[in-house]
Amino acid sequence: MTRILYSLCGSDPRRPFSPHCWKVSMALAHKGLDFVEKPVPFTEVPKIENGFSKTVPILRDGQLLVRDSFDIALYLEDTYPDRPTLFAGEGGKALSRFVEGVSQTLVHPVLSKLAVKNIHDMLDETDQVYFRTTREQYLGRRLEDFEADREVETAVLSARLDPLRHMLKFQPFLGGDGPLFADYILFGALQWLRITTGLAALRADDPVSLWFERCLDLHGAVGRAVA
Known part of the structure; x- marks a missing residue:
């Protein structure tokens, strides 16, 4: 049986970049489950599996399709309980939901401003038109305008990661001595x-940078597969 993970890419399918898809890639590696990744560009996502979802990731596991990174993680935990746990119980699920909220409401908005023009430049022409139109309408600014704010937004990002720095004083991962899905949520954002x-x-010696490097090295350094 071949598992398929549909993810997101630009003009180069060798460089999948979606934070949500990276969560799932790490979760599958954590569970030791083989899979084939099929990255697709933005405008092709609605065509995957006969329109199963408007967004990626999508996981096909045999005859079953699952959408949404958190739902996929829950599915993997329930379906493969004999493999290493992604949550270590209900407390780990609650932790992961909290981290997901922090990531998507506090971290992702800053990362979007830092990366939005670069993402545009990674796309082919058709996707560039789609991406520029939708993002500029949503953000209310030209994509180029965000490049000038990088220094300010980088400082904002650093400040918003202070809670993670605090936790890393006591343990090497959010999951404790080893990673859990909570780690993969924030890892996906920084990846x-x-x-x-x-x-x-x-900075290279920032506790968050050191944690991120540890995550990149996990599971045979799967996080470093894209340079």
Whole structure:
């Protein structure tokens, strides 16, 4: 049986960049489950699996299709309980929901501003038109305007990661001595920035940078598969 993970890419399918898809890639690697990744551009996503979902990730596991990164993680946990746990119980699920909220409401908005023009430049022409039209309408500014604010937004990002720095004083991962899905949520966000911009937003000796490097090395360094 071949598992298929549908993810997001620009003009180069070798460089999938969606933070939500990276969560699932790490979760599958954590569980030790083989899969084939099929990255597609923005405008092709609605055509995947006969329009199963308007967004990725989508996981096909045999005859079953699952959408949404958190729902996929829950599915993997329930379906493969004999494999390493992604949550370590109900408390880990609650932690992951909290981290998801922090990531999507506080971290992702800053990352979007830092990466939005770079993402546009990674796309082919058809997707560039779609991306520019939808993002500029939503953000109310030209994509180029965000590049001038990078220094300010980088400082905002650093400040919003202070709670993670606090936790890392006591343990190497959000999950404790080892990673859980909560780690992969924030990892996916910073991996998004790394792949789309190559921006070193934090000092190399920052506790968050050191944690991110540990995550990149997990599961045979699957996070480093995209340079």
